[in-house]
């Protein structure tokens with residue numbers, strides 16, 4: 226299993242806030258590109274790949290969306306389509322309950338949980354956590370394990386305090402000295418893990 230964590234302090238946390246221009250919804254357009262590049266291959270959906278979207282924007286932060294289609298294009302009433310990822314996120318945000326995790330459909334869950342709580346649980350589960358940062362260890366020198374978790378920031382990256390705490394969970398990994406779009410980083414990691422046979 227490979228898992229991506231996309232963390233955004235700006236992405237909105239209510240379905241109501243997700244209409245109109247996605248760039249004005251805390252750059253939800255970036256989250257959508259990240260999701261597409263995480264889960265979609267040409268003509269199929271990746272198996273054994275999960276994405277966690279953790280949004281910290283207004284009005285109801287934090288929201289943790291867990292999306293794990295595991296090769297399936299549909300699950301109950303959800304049709305996973307590149308054309309309507311915004312609709313999927315909106316539907317999931319509407320289902321959020323402050324007191325419990327909500328299963329929207331098999332493979333689609335939402336809960337009110339912060340990035341650090343999510344990472345604490347992953348750490349307890351023995352997952353290998355990597356923080357994506359241009360100054361980290363060269364991606365090509367890292368031998369990833371079967372239970373890798375890759376943490377990626379949004380257009381603003383991680384703030385200093387967050388980054389310090391994130392580094393306590395695992396190694397930082399770099400795909401090069403340029404700053405890439407979060408969605409480009411995901412594509413490069415997916416390719417590297419595919420090549421390593423993970």
Ligand SMILES: C[S@@+](CC[C@H](N)C(=O)[O-])C[C@H]1O[C@@H](n2cnc3c(N)ncnc32)[C@H](O)[C@@H]1O
Pocket residue numbers: 356357358359360376377378379380381382383398399400401402403404405406407410
């Ligand atoms: C568009 S970048 C963020 C840019 C932001 N201004 C900054 O300096 O952090 C989005 C995310 O992609 C990841 N990223 C971008 N370039 C990278 C690189 N060369 N190596 C590793 N991760 C990278 C980081 O996790 C970053 O938070």
